[in-house]
Every structure is written in C-alpha cells, then in structure tokens.
Amino acid sequence: MEKEYTQKYLQINRDKSVIFTGAEIPSLTVLPEFSELAESEGVAREFSNQYPAVVFKKACLADGAVVIQNIPSTNNTAVLEEVRRLNETTTVTIQVLDAESMTLDLVELIMPIQSLSGKTLFVFPGNGSLDVYAQLCRLTGSELFENAAFISTNRTMTKPGKFNLTVDYSTLPAGNFQNAVIVDDVIASGQTAGTIAFDLKYFYPNISVSLASWIMLLPTERNKDEASGIRFVDRTFTSIALKGNYTSRPPINSLSTFLEEDIFSKEKTASYAQKYVSNPNEFTSTLRKIKEAV
Numbered sequence: 001m002e003k004e005y006t007q008k009y010l011q012i013n014r015d016k017s018v019i020f021t022g023a024e025i026p027s028l029t030v031l032p033e034f035s036e037l038a039e040s041e042g043v044a045r046e047f048s049n050q051y052p053a054v055v056f057k058k059a060c061l062a063d064g065a066v067v068i069q070n071i072p073s074t075n076n077t078a079v080l081e082e083v084r085r086l087n088e089t090t091t092v093t094i095q096v097l098d099a100e101s102m103t104l105d106l107v108e109l110i111m112p113i114q115s116l117s118g119k120t121l122f123v124f125p126g127n128g129s130l131d132v133y134a135q136l137c138r139l140t141g142s143e144l145f146e147n148a149a150f151i152s153t154n155r156t157m158t159k160p161g162k163f164n165l166t167v168d169y170s171t172l173p174a175g176n177f178q179n180a181v182i183v184d185d186v187i188a189s190g191q192t193a194g195t196i197a198f199d200l201k202y203f204y205p206n207i208s209v210s211l212a213s214w215i216m217l218l219p220t221e222r223n224k225d226e227a228s229g230i231r232f233v234d235r236t237f238t239s240i241a242l243k244g245n246y247t248s249r250p251p252i253n254s255l256s257t258f259l260e261e262d263i264f265s266k267e268k269t270a271s272y273a274q275k276y277v278s279n280p281n282e283f284t285s286t287l288r289k290i291k292e293a294v
Contacts, residue, residue, distance in 0.1 A: 218244070
C-alpha cells in the first residue's frame with residue numbers, strides 16, 4: 001500500500017471524515033496470498049454516517065476469517081509469517097490483526113478519557129477483555145487503570161445467535177464516577193456491552209458510559225438505530241470498524257486460543273478446523289510451529 005494512501009486513511013474517524021475516490025482504494029477483496037484486511041471507503045462512510053458516536057481508526061471489509069495475533073513475542077515477525085501460512089491450509093482467507101497495534105490505536109482514541117483516570121471507572125467483562133487489559137498495561141502501565149473492575153459474565157445460548165446473559169457485579173467499586181469505559185476485545189452483537197452499560201447507569205447515576213474495543217463488527221439489527229452502535233452506550237471507540245462480506249459476518253478468534261491445551265480451547269480449535277480447514281495435518285503442524293516461534 002502506498003505511504004500517502006496509508007497516511008490519509010489513518011485520518012478517518014468521526015471527527016476527521018476522509019472521503020476517497022474509487023482509484024484510491026487498492027482492493028475490496030482479499031486473496032489467500034495476502035493475510036490482511038481490505039480497507040474500504042464504503043465501510044468507513046457507513047460507520048461515519050450511520051453511527052456518529054463511533055470513533056474508529058480504520059474501516060475494513062473482511063472477506064474471510066479473522067485471527068487476532070495476541071501473543072506477546074520478541075520474534076513477532078516469525079510468528080506472523082507462520083500465521084500467514086495458515087492460509088495454505090484453510091478454505092477461507094485468514095486475515096491477521098495485531099493486538100499491539102490495535103491497543104495503541106485505543107490508547108490514542110480514548111486518551112481524553114484516560115486523562116480523567118481518577119474519576120473514570122474501567123470495566124473489563126469476561127475473558128476476552130483480559131487480553132486487552134494485559135496489552136494496555138504492557139504498553140501504558142497499570143496506574144492508568146486504578147479504578148478497574150473485572151466482572152465475570154456467563155452466556156447461555158438459547159438458539160443460534162441468541163443467548164441469555166448473567167453478569168456478576170460484585171467487584172464494582174463504590175464511588176461517584178463521572179465516566180465509565182467498558183473495555184473488550186470484540187464487539188459482535190453488542191448484547192453484553194449494552195446490558196452492562198444499562199446497569200452501570202443504574203448503579204452510578206448521571207454517569208457517561210463509553211465502550212472501547214479492538215474490533216467492532218457492523219451493528220446487528222437490534223442496534224442499527226443507536227448512534228454509538230450499542231444501546232445505552234454514549235460513545236464507542238474502536239481500532240477497527242469491520243464489515244463482513246455480502247453473505248456472512250466474519251468469524252473472529254484469538255491466536256492464543258488455538259495454542260492453549262485446555263479442553264475448551266481444543267474443542268474450539270477442532271470446531272474451527274471442521275468448518276474452515278481443508279488440510280488438518282498442515283493446520284496442526286503450522287500451529288505447532290507458531291507455538292515454537294513464540
């Protein structure tokens with residue numbers, strides 16, 4: 001990608017809208033030999049116009065499956081190259097997103113809120129948010145999150161795409177907070193974030209609730225009329241605003257999940273392989289090489 005194009009594209013957010021001509025867009029699809037997301041002016045325009053309370057760093061059209069490279073490594077290049085080789089084993093394009101880069105984007109986007117850290121409550125729900133917290137602490141230090149609450153969530157699927165949610169708020173601190181930021185790795189349906197935002201406004205009257213994530217998928221039907229993309233959330237900050245192709249929303253997984261040895265991770269990896277892998281042996285071999293490269 002040309003440097004001038006990259007610099008121009010990085011200006012995109014609600015406060016600095018950038019419009020492109022068709023000639024400036026390198027591609028709207030991704031071929032298997034490229035393990036990158038296709039940047040899309042159309043997606044950027046859609047988020048900016050329909051969701052004015054969403055601030056993002058990059059807008060993309062995903063034509064395949066997304067893997068978040070969330071493993072801290074001194075040999076990151078080697079890890080990334082092995083991840084890209086996963087494309088040779090799958091029936092879809094594996095598009096790799098770097099967690100550290102997305103975290104740096106979030107730090108920049110929410111800096112005005114972070115400067116109020118003494119008055120801001122940071123809420124980290126579920127396991128996915130812990131990855132973001134670890135990256136934030138590694139890059140900025142934990143002192144910025146002195147008022148951090150780690151809350152457990154449990155989702156029970158009732159039917160495909162629908163689930164019941166229970167949240168344990170026992171770790172929320174007492175205080176007169178003016179701002180709250182819910183931090184998560186991926187915003188998919190928005191049900192978890194919306195539920196927590198609603199409850200936070202009950203627990204802390206007059207609080208403003210923001211949402212920060214690595215990735216935000218184009219909002220579902222239930223959230224399509226919300227300016228922030230999520231009900232009860234006043235503003236959303238995300239590194240990447242993401243839209244799936246014309247037939248489906250892209251599956252998003254963390255690389256660390258594929259490498260863990262616990263039963264849950266193994267089952268999730270096996271399910272992923274069944275859906276998207278054409279060469280299971282090479283897929284397993286490549287995962288082993290990634291683990292060795294870390």
